[in-house]
Amino acid sequence: MIDELWRVAxxxxxxxxxxxxxxxxxxxxASAATIALIQLRSYLLEVRERARPYxxxxxxxxxxxxxxxxxxxxxxPARDLTIRVDPPFxxxxxxxxxxxxxxxxxxxxxxxxxxxxxxxxxxxVTPAYYANKDLxxxxxxxxxxxxxxxxxxxxxxxxxxxxxxxxxxxxxxxxYPNKNWNIAKRVEGDIGDIKKSIAKIAxxxxxxxxxxxxxxxxxxx
Numbered sequence: 001m002i003d004e005l006w007r008v009a010x011x012x013x014x015x016x017x018x019x020x021x022x023x024x025x026x027x028x029x030a031s032a033a034t035i036a037l038i039q040l041r042s043y044l045l046e047v048r049e050r051a052r053p054y055x056x057x058x059x060x061x062x063x064x065x066x067x068x069x070x071x072x073x074x075x076x077p078a079r080d081l082t083i084r085v086d087p088p089f090x091x092x093x094x095x096x097x098x099x100x101x102x103x104x105x106x107x108x109x110x111x112x113x114x115x116x117x118x119x120x121x122x123x124x125v126t127p128a129y130y131a132n133k134d135l136x137x138x139x140x141x142x143x144x145x146x147x148x149x150x151x152x153x154x155x156x157x158x159x160x161x162x163x164x165x166x167x168x169x170x171x172x173x174x175x176y177p178n179k180n181w182n183i184a185k186r187v188e189g190d191i192g193d194i195k196k197s198i199a200k201i202a203x204x205x206x207x208x209x210x211x212x213x214x215x216x217x218x219x220x221x
Contacts, residue, residue, distance in 0.1 A: 053078035053148060055113060057141040057160045059123075059167065066126040068100060068162070070143065071118030077148030081110035084142045090135050091124040104141075112148055130168060138163045 054074040060067045068089070072078050085104045091097035100121050102108060110119070129135055139162045147154045 052076060052154070052156065053113075053115075053145060055081060055143050055145055055158065057083070057143055057162065059162050059164065060120065061126060061167070064126050065122055066124045066129055066164075067120050067122045068141075069118050069120040070113075072113045072115055075115050077115060078113045078145040079111065079148040081113050081143065081145040082106075083108070083110075084144075086140045086142075087136055089123060089139065092128045092132055092135070093122075093124055096122050096124060110145075113145070129164065137165050 052074065053072060053076040055070060055072050055078050057068070057070045060069045070081075070083060083104045085100075089097055089100040089104065091100070100123060103121060113119070123129070124135075141160045141162055142157065143160070144155065144157045146152070146156070
């Protein structure tokens with residue numbers, strides 16, 4: 001009797017309401033499960049990306065030297081590393097250019113680059129490179145390497161654009177290792193030049209007689 005009083009024409013029955021809420025609960029649960037799976041997948045991808053090797057290429061500066069360095073910034077070793085560049089490296093120093101062309105050629109492979117380690121090759125003297133406008137201003141470096149962990153055979157490819165002009169108005173990397181040693185070396189060289197100059201001047205001066213020697217000679221006479 002009470003149920004009949006609360007019934008409205010066309011309204012769902014209690015059984016229909018139960019079925020509706022059960023279906024809604026199932027949909028909500030499925031949605032929550034889907035979101036959880038998406039988050040789990042994102043987390044696993046992030047973990048995998050953090051664990052993979054990362055090898056980076058860039059220009060470097062030490063004092064007046066311009067060099068190209070390639071380093072492993074990750075905690076995972078990189079294996080079978082190859083370096084390709086377009087256009088080929090050019091320099092005012094022919095020997096340095098030839099060396100860089102060799103290491104970026106098809107026959108050069110780095111068997112393994114350990115975590116945190118880097119390879120560096122001198123490209124040129126920085127002011128000389130900037131002054132020679134016939135040299136390329138930008139290089140595209142492509143690095144290919146494998147995951148060095150045991151049982152991993154995933155190969156990666158990273159591309160970097162090395163543009164020399166972006167550094168032209170920037171401050172050079174002056175705080176480099178052995179900076180004080182280099183300064184001391186220059187000061188030592190300057191002191192050596194001063195000594196040579198003094199010795200040269202002294203060689204043209206006549207010796208000054210010792211007054212005591214002159215006094216003793218006079219008494220004997």
